[in-house]
Amino acid sequence: MGLGSVAAQTNTVQVTQTVSGTDAESQRSVADREYQAVAFVPLSNNGVVHGVLSVYATSSFAFSEDDMRLLEELGRTIGLSIATMRNRQLLYSETITELNVEIAGSQDPLLTTSEQASCSLTLDTVVPITRESYLAYVTVDSAIPEEIATAITGKPSVLDARVIDSDTDHERGKLEIHLSNTASLAQIIEYGAHITKFIANSGTGRLVVASPSRDDTQSMLRWLYQMFDDVQFESLREIPWTPQETTTSLDALDVELTERQDEVIETAHYAGYFAWPRESTAEEVAAAMEITPPTLHHHLRKGVQKIVAAFVDPSGEQSVSQL
Template identity: 25%
Template structure:
């Protein structure tokens, strides 16, 4: 997986931007206000058909209550992955009405999404060849409820995982078949923004059906992110 080893930006500096969102129509904002809890985005993964899977660590409330509140939103499905005292890990499958998703579609890389007591903050990196001003303007046109809080230049794109943690998690938590499918998807550009290969194309290269590919890749993602992001270490 050579893509995971590239953490520097050789094409120029990266713009880091931060937006504030207070509108309760966004689930991570509305639920944090209603439950007086905190949401922290652990990872965001593109799915098929323009959807994204967002993995949130929730603290300050029972995570099942968050999943129940998610039923109020037509563009969201929630799945509880882990529970612990005063919180848990929940997966949001989103198809719209998500500012982090909108930023990703415009070329930004969401790095931190946090909401506490109804105030959401999104930090993202905008790498070349995207123009920061264009991405910001386009995002604010699509998400008028958001406000630009800050903008600065940084020297490199932040890696999501360390190489050691990434490789160890793959070895320990995934089956051989799950790792094969996940690596094929990764190497084909399935996780790039914009996506370089569809699930159907990756499945064809592996000689499996699209449904089988989705089953394997989703199971692998859930096991990997649940292990790395829950912080429990009990598996």
């Protein structure tokens, strides 16, 4: 395995300080260019490697420890830019490529828990909270939600889980699961894809993801083969794309929410804050988002006020632009 492949698989900078004694792949790539040293830099964002950058030097032992740290930071910066670009492409694309696969055989907490409990877990949405964590809202079928919350807590990449709604008589309910960025669902999002469907049923998952281009989707498929032990390809197709009907509606109403206002409102909605009786208190939603209750109320009030004002005052006589 060449050092470029090692850099991609381990997400670490790999350096050949001299042609002599290096592996065959690196030796050929350096010698062909008449260079004496090369660094392979993974372009990554939150653990997801989007590619590898090769940096060549004309002298041996050209890369110091400080140089390697700078290259590592450069790789993370470029990786973040790639992920941001893919997300923007997905947001504004009129058509997307949709990948449909069946997955099994991994440490994904939803898959392993659904297998252990012989139940169905359906992903409703995933909301980014920080650069290191996400909130996943999941519907439970054919199992008691409290037992599933207990079973999934402590699994790899699960930070916490709680029951939002429970119908023990019919073995159905909703969970809020706090995931680290090492979770497979989080890494799919970090890759720049949109999860349109994920159902884990007794250890087997049905996953549908959308990417802005066919090349991105094919790259995603190769990445899924590395992440899961068993991946069954079902379909790959281009379809018209509207990211969210709510986004379109808000655009039509000329509502401009800040990114944080959008995250707070979405999280509050899926956490059942707007339900009656409430399924989550403001304090619980704030704790899940790792912010204080006053901060939650601030963003929630501002965001909701913008939406309400757009409905009741579409002429904009009472401006909310400064909210």
